[in-house]
Amino acid sequence: MEQQIAPLAKLAEQFGQLPGIGRKTAQRLAYHTLNMPQAQAEEFAGAILHARDVVRRCALCCDLTDHELCAVCRAANRDGSIICVVEDPRDVMAIERTREYKGLYHVLHGVISPLHGVGPEALCVKELLARFESGLVKEVIMAQNPTVEGEATAMYLSRLLKPLGVQVSRLAYGVPVGADLEYADEVTLARALEGRREL
Amino acid sequence: MEQQIAPLAKLAEQFGQLPGIGRKTAQRLAYHTLNMPQAQAEEFAGAILHARDVVRRCALCCDLTDHELCAVCRAANRDGSIICVVEDPRDVMAIERTREYKGLYHVLHGVISPLHGVGPEALCVKELLARFESGLVKEVIMAQNPTVEGEATAMYLSRLLKPLGVQVSRLAYGVPVGADLEYADEVTLARALEGRREL
Numbered sequence: 346m347e348q349q350i351a352p353l354a355k356l357a358e359q360f361g362q363l364p365g366i367g368r369k370t371a372q373r374l375a376y377h378t379l380n381m382p383q384a385q386a387e388e389f390a391g392a393i394l395h396a397r398d399v400v401r402r403c404a405l406c407c408d409l410t411d412h413e414l415c416a417v418c419r420a421a422n423r424d425g426s427i428i429c430v431v432e433d434p435r436d437v438m439a440i441e442r443t444r445e446y447k448g449l450y451h452v453l454h455g456v457i458s459p460l461h462g463v464g465p466e467a468l469c470v471k472e473l474l475a476r477f478e479s480g481l482v483k484e485v486i487m488a489q490n491p492t493v494e495g496e497a498t499a500m501y502l503s504r505l506l507k508p509l510g511v512q513v514s515r516l517a518y519g520v521p522v523g524a525d526l527e528y529a530d531e532v533t534l535a536r537a538l539e540g541r542r543e544l
Numbered sequence: 545m546e547q548q549i550a551p552l553a554k555l556a557e558q559f560g561q562l563p564g565i566g567r568k569t570a571q572r573l574a575y576h577t578l579n580m581p582q583a584q585a586e587e588f589a590g591a592i593l594h595a596r597d598v599v600r601r602c603a604l605c606c607d608l609t610d611h612e613l614c615a616v617c618r619a620a621n622r623d624g625s626i627i628c629v630v631e632d633p634r635d636v637m638a639i640e641r642t643r644e645y646k647g648l649y650h651v652l653h654g655v656i657s658p659l660h661g662v663g664p665e666a667l668c669v670k671e672l673l674a675r676f677e678s679g680l681v682k683e684v685i686m687a688q689n690p691t692v693e694g695e696a697t698a699m700y701l702s703r704l705l706k707p708l709g710v711q712v713s714r715l716a717y718g719v720p721v722g723a724d725l726e727y728a729d730e731v732t733l734a735r736a737l738e739g740r741r742e743l
Binding site for chain 2: 350351352353355356358359362363364365366370372373374375376377378379381383385386387388389390391392393394395396397398399400409410411415434435
């Protein structure tokens with residue numbers, strides 16, 4: 346007879362639906378939540394509902410925001426002539442952390458993946474094309490993940506954008522900084538050789 | 545400029561407070577929660593609050609339950625003369641899964657740990673002692689984890705219980721079934737030798 350406490354099992358089930366959370370971890374998290382002070386549990390539950398309520402997509406770049414426009418699109422000091430196209434809002438954060446990029450972004454919210462039934466119409470492609478109507482954008486940097494789908498998406502978009510007269514580039518492939526050549530896979534090494542730069 | 549969306553950051557912070565959830569995972573979970581259907585998010589938030597509302601400790605064994613008594617203490621077919629003392633409600637579930645044990649449990653909700661400032665008064669020791677007043681309990685099995693603190697807690701309790709005339713035993717130590725002797729640590733192996741049984 347396995348002792349079942351329905352509300353606890355239900356909470357564990359909810360945690361178990363999160364990505365990367367297995368049955369054991371879900372149970373651990375459920376127990377932990379149960380032992381939280383009441384105020385903290387209320388704050389946790391409230392944060393889930395509040396975030397869903399107020400977070401939406403930026404009207405311009407489709408990144409997540411709690412305003413009409415996201416912080417990058419609102420900023421006065423960004424270069425409106427370059428758009429960096431990424432898969433996911435977290436990629437925006439990763440690039441922002443480099444402090445090297447001063448242009449704008451566009452978040453596709455996914456990649457084209459026929460295997461998973463994701464076509465261009467499921468992504469923010471329409472919104473991307475609309476941004477070229479003003480004629481202010483001169484360059485687009487494709488910054489999809491270096492995967493087959495990311496690659497295919499970059500190719501698809503560049504075919505759409507080149508006829509509009511914009512310059513389209515792709516993030517450089519190569520050996521990650523700090524990595525060991527010995528452990529680099531052949532495809533990466535081949536790309537690193539191919540993209541070698543004069544010193 | 546790192547783009548900060550306050551409600552999203554707050555949700556990630558809440559996930560980050562859970563045990564074993566780092567900054568990156570917390571962010572991933574926050575994004576995932578944001579993309580849940582509204583009904584699922586409400587169910588998730590509701591499960592957190594509901595579980596806290598209705599789950600309490602069994603009046604007899606201190607295990608978690610949504611009734612006055614837990615399922616084991618309510619059951620008519622359990623042997624009330626044996627109590628197995630564990631640290632945590634999850635240990636009850638682990639032992640129940642063996643389907644070998646037919647007695648009752650007592651959940652301490654922790655172990656004595658002077659380093660972390662946890663004394664016996666912080667555990668369900670008082671409730672354990674109260675169960676011997678009826679004179680029905682004949683045997684106690686200490687099933688704390690095989691750690692220094694678990695060991696010390698078992699010793700402390702056995703010293704309290706033996707004068708009451710109950711038999712006190714400890715879970716057997718030894719090599720885990722299916723494990724490789726080569727990889728067993730010396731302490732475990734020494735305990736396995738010490739506790740060897742005639743075939």
